[in-house]
Amino acid sequence: MTSIDKTGCQLCGVTFNINRIRTRSEPRSSAWGNSYTSKHNSREWVALSGGDAQECPDGSCASVYRGRPPGELKFCLRLYEDDPDDASYVYESDEEDEPLEYDSNAEDDDGDEVTEEENEMGSSQSQESDTEEEYKWFFNASGLDPQPEYDTEFLPLSAPYDDEGGAEDEDIGVDHHIMALPTARRYEHIAGPGCCNLRGYHGDRITLDEMIDCHTVQGLYKKTSDWTPSDDDMDFERESKNYHLTGLSDCMPPNGGDVKCAPIRGGADWFHASNLSDTWKDLFGWGTYVLPFHPTCFEIFIRISKQQMGRVSLDSLMKLESTASRSMFGERHPDIVDARNKGWKWACLLDTEYLAANPVFISGFREICDAAISDAEDFDSQSSPFPERPEKQDVSVVQDDPFLKLPTELKHTIAWHLGSKDIASLRMASRAFYHLPMTLWHTLMVREMPWVYEAWCDDPTPYPWAMADASYLKQMREREEAYTAERTRRADVLKANEPDFYPIWEENEPKSPPLSPELEAQTRLFREKKRAMAPVRLPRDRTNWYQLYTDIKANEDKLKGLRNRKRIWGAVGEIVQNVKKCWEAELVEINTPFAIMEVDG
Ligand SMILES: [Zn+2]
Ligand SMILES: [Zn+2]
Incomplete structure (x- = not known):
């Protein structure tokens, strides 16, 4: 990681935007090529590009036709409205697949016009910030589909590059025909044993269980002036003068901006990722800027802090910074440096898959411990x-x-x-x-x-946030927001049209959405899996x-x-040393005000 990158985990140095290329025997849900959005909001896949056939020359890789990627579909929805062949078009709900059991007559009032407006809004705003859009995405999301989808029709890596779709430029190795790009994006790269693609880790080299939570983000948020303690605070949050933990996000946007987290803790509704020290943030009034990390890396930070300092100091951690001229987050491991330098964003180099492996919930380790x-x-x-x-x-x-x-x-x-x-x-x-x-x-x-x-x-x-299910928390938040928005809308309609009936409705209408049995079952499975792998x-x-x-x-x-834990233990150990220095310096300041005055004078 270059020291100024702020969108990766600041404790371990690994990006949150990790891609995975599945093998032929894995379902579609085990591959993702765009982890900038929540998984339940449809992630893309690692798409084919002009160089793929040369990159994976042994012929063991393949491709699968997937149709328009969700991002493109969302962006261009109105252009493609009449395309009946588009498999992914189903996301725009008909009344038939309207699964909102509490939304009985919303359609009648809105009509087509509103839907078009919504589409326009969707094309101009990020999915993280548009409630109407989330409402639609959530309830049509593939994330709720409990049936894994497998493919049987495998094509060669050259599949999109035919007469119609475009051609590959032999001299410069990129798409010669600009139209080949959108075409190729509809094809997913499937890893064979000889796959050399660096845009995702390969399914035969690292399992889904090993990669659990590799997209999960948490941060430290500046306490607002009206901050009050809550029951789920950790001791060190109560003790901290200035900071508390945010909720979780299951994705990190490419620029680190507008990360929506769940649940909303304190004032942390959403945040921006940053690794500048709080001195800078204070200067610019950047209360919403947080230091982002994997909850599991923070778990390691807690362990080492307690061991080395007897306490966890959030205030001192936030004094560290990473700028072009200095990084107090320490030297990065050579494997991290390579991943950052040998690709556009993050190169998934062969034999470095462990960088994406969860360092706390370790697949296969629990069995070894139990056996001993x-x-x-x-x-x-x-x-x-x-x-x-x-x-x-x-x-x-x-x-x-x-x-x-x-x-x-x-x-x-x-x-x-x-x-x-x-x-x-x-x-x-x-x-x-x-x-x-x-x-x-x-x-x-x-x-x-x-x-x-x-x-x-x-x-x-x-600690509880490392045990939690970020995807579930995010979906719950989206459900609640969609429900509340719809409830308010209906209340307004009733107030205007049925003023006598409104108070009765208001009293009886539930304030929060009904539980989704599918979502509850999903999170139960996820938590069970994590408990089974927990230390x-x-x-x-x-x-x-x-x-x-x-x-x-x-x-x-x-x-x-465990290999990753060893690496992170070294990196975080160095960070804790810097935190300890800050903390001790502050102690000296607090305990000897006169000495400081003398020095200053
Ligand atoms: Zn990390
Ligand atoms: Zn390949």
Whole structure:
């Protein structure tokens, strides 16, 4: 990440706009090529471009015809109104697929004219800011379709480039015929085993579960003058002089502006992403500018802050800044630098898929942890994890081994000072060290892999916003806003036309929309999935630390989320050091006002 980029996670450096190219066996919902909008509002796919066939030369990739991309459809809706062939045209609802059970007679009053106006508004405003548009998008959204859609008709990557659609320019490798561009956008790139496309991570290299929440954004918002504590505040929000957490967004717009979050917390209805320090923001009165991050990265920030400072300081974090001349968010990892430099926005380089893997809810890690925890009655973490060795072999060597004469305490003292490689060598060299207690590997884990905080913290449960379902929260907000707008409209009509009936209606009409069983079921599934992957506490005396240690080592490449956690632990550790310096400087200021005056004077 270049230091001034503000639309990525400021803690881990990874963009929120991560694309995914599905394989032939995955459903349409597992691919997305435009994560600037909410998934339930229809995301596009990674479309074909002129260079695709050359980029993926082994012929294993394919394409699928998808019709007009949702963004284009939205923009050009009126132009295409009469196109009966357009598969994606269904989004503009007929009465037939009007699923708004509480919206009985809205159509009658509005008529066609209003619909056209709405379309015009939709084409000139961002989807994030138009209530009428959201209303339509939400209730016709593919996100609510519980049936995954698979494709069977696969075309070559050259499919859009025929006589009609345009041609590829052989000299400069781009679309020669300008008309080939919109045509190619209707085709989705499908990854084969030899796919080299860098515009999305490939389905065969990283699973959907591993990528869970890679688009989720949260930020720190300036407390307004009328800010009051609420029940869901974290301690550090109450303690903070100036900042509190926003709700969540399930997407980040390309310029970082107008990010709508849910629920609305304090004054944070929407925000702009920024990584300037609050000194700058104060100067310009930028109360709505927030520091954006993944909730899971903030979870790591909380863990390290508590470990290093005994507290979480939002005010000091907001003093950090990232500008062209200085970045207090630290050096970025080489893989981040490469992703930023080898593409227009974010290059999904092969073998760096782990950058998009969730570092807290780690697919496959929970199983390894659970397997190391024992509830057997005779389990003793002080015992050796190794089987007894037959006594017959190497009698002479055994007799010559001077370490055998050492008392156990001394042997343990030696072992406890060694690293894992030396311990392995020592166990090979001397039978005196063949048996060592499992807790030795607990010490090794804490020392060598501090990011496996399950091994040392009392409660690894993530803070509530990392556990939450951003998509659900956003959809709930949209539902409520659409419902309230419609309710107000109907109230106005009744007040004017049926003044006697209005008070009765007002009293009986629900103030919020009915729950959507589909949406509730979706979020239940999502939360269950996250709970199943959530970090689990490893009791010190019930865990086979040797088994856990070796299982982690053996699966290092497979556990992408853990690899990412290791990277983020280093990056956030550096940030916490800077936060700590700010915080300590402030403490000095508060505690020694006279000293400061002297210095200033
Ligand atoms: Zn992050
Ligand atoms: Zn490919």
